Amino acid sequence: MATVLTGGTVVNATGSSRADVRIEGEKITSIGVNLCREADQQIDVTGCYLFPGGIDPHTHFDLSVGATVTADNFESGTRAAAVGGTTTVIDFATQNKGETLAQAIANWHAKADGQSFIDYGFHIAISDLNQTVLDELSSIVEQCGVTSVKLYMAYKRVLQIDDGALLRTLQMAKELGVLVCVHAENGDVIDVLVEEAKALGHRAPKYHALTRPVAAEREAIHRAISLAEIADAPLYVVHVSSGEGLGVIRAARTRGLKIYGETCPQYLLLDDSRYEIDDFSAAKFVMSPPLRSPENNDQLWAGLRSGDLATVGSDHCSFNLAGQKELGRDDFSRIPNGGPGVENRFGLLYTYGVVAGKIDIHQFVDITSTNAAKLFGLYPQKGLIAPGSDADIVVWDPAAQPVISARTQKQRVDYNLYEGFRQQGIARHVFLRGRQIVRDGVVGDVPFGHYLKRQPHVVKESHQCSSSR
């Protein structure tokens, strides 16, 4: 059956045009004028934008952090993503100590398969790095289509790796076409600062932020980039929170290094005044890196405009305030780190980016979809509205004005970081590989999402991520 979306404006990273879009099966078959004669079904989308489905390259669904497990699993998390305009997530399949990478990926398939409302791929997050694990990397690329690895320079005694291990991984990854992603904060330094704060009797959530200074991020980004340079390997820095961290990335890119930065809506739109709330509810904002002072917001927007930051991920890692964040009521270092956001990433970037004039509508497509597809081996299957690409399309109605609230969200968590924020526009309809999964803002009941085997990362000569612009 062929469906034609008529009367909308197709927006890609490279340009936009008023055009009909014809979908047949899972693919877009043509884009042009008067295509409705070739349709079994016609949907009038006059006044709407047609965006490539959002790709969120940074989610943590169904993740155990020792004392507790994230509030959202694949079922609730991807349902929320769909309603917000995201049609693909790349989640972090996280290795438990002693496990092989194949076991970790099998665990993640058990969590996700048959549960997901949108398509999904996995990065492998390594917690136990040794030669056997490194030797396994080539088989997870070939057999599982997992072509990105995450390493943590923070979370000492839990996830943190040392510099030698990071260098060895970068060297191996380069050979295999694997993109190394780093959580760049200096975990040794943070560990000392946390112990000092606790010895002084500091217990409140704000000490989470005070013990993770910008310098600990800036230093770790600089070190990770230096190791990538030594290995001559590309590097993706996740959740960049500070202008100083961005400055290090910009300097490296200016020298031609293949360094890609990701930031998150919370670092663009929220700031460290949230930690000044005098009660424990400040724990909602406990995440790593923490929220920074307001001037960082503007610096990060500038990084998106210049292309030095390639993507915006949600870093969705949700814990209820009641019963989960509360584990750290008497000790900030026991508050589970992370916040929700997979549902809001796309709409926030449209509203506070495009409508507010901080980025243009094509940059919006790049940072919410196209660049992630290119970096993580999904392009042009995803991240593009063009004949032959998957029919992952968000019909965005720019006239609607919902207000974000935990009371109405699909995320299964008892708060929203952006409570009370007005959003301009909604995902009126969403198509996933040709199937309508959101109709008039309402998500369906059947989890149609497929696992995505991804292509190896290709190092481009140009250091601009968006090769097509």
Ligand code: URP
């Ligand atoms: O606080 C955060 N960001 N939690 C999620 C895990 C990570 O560091 O990405």
Ligand code: ZN
């Ligand atoms: Zn992280």
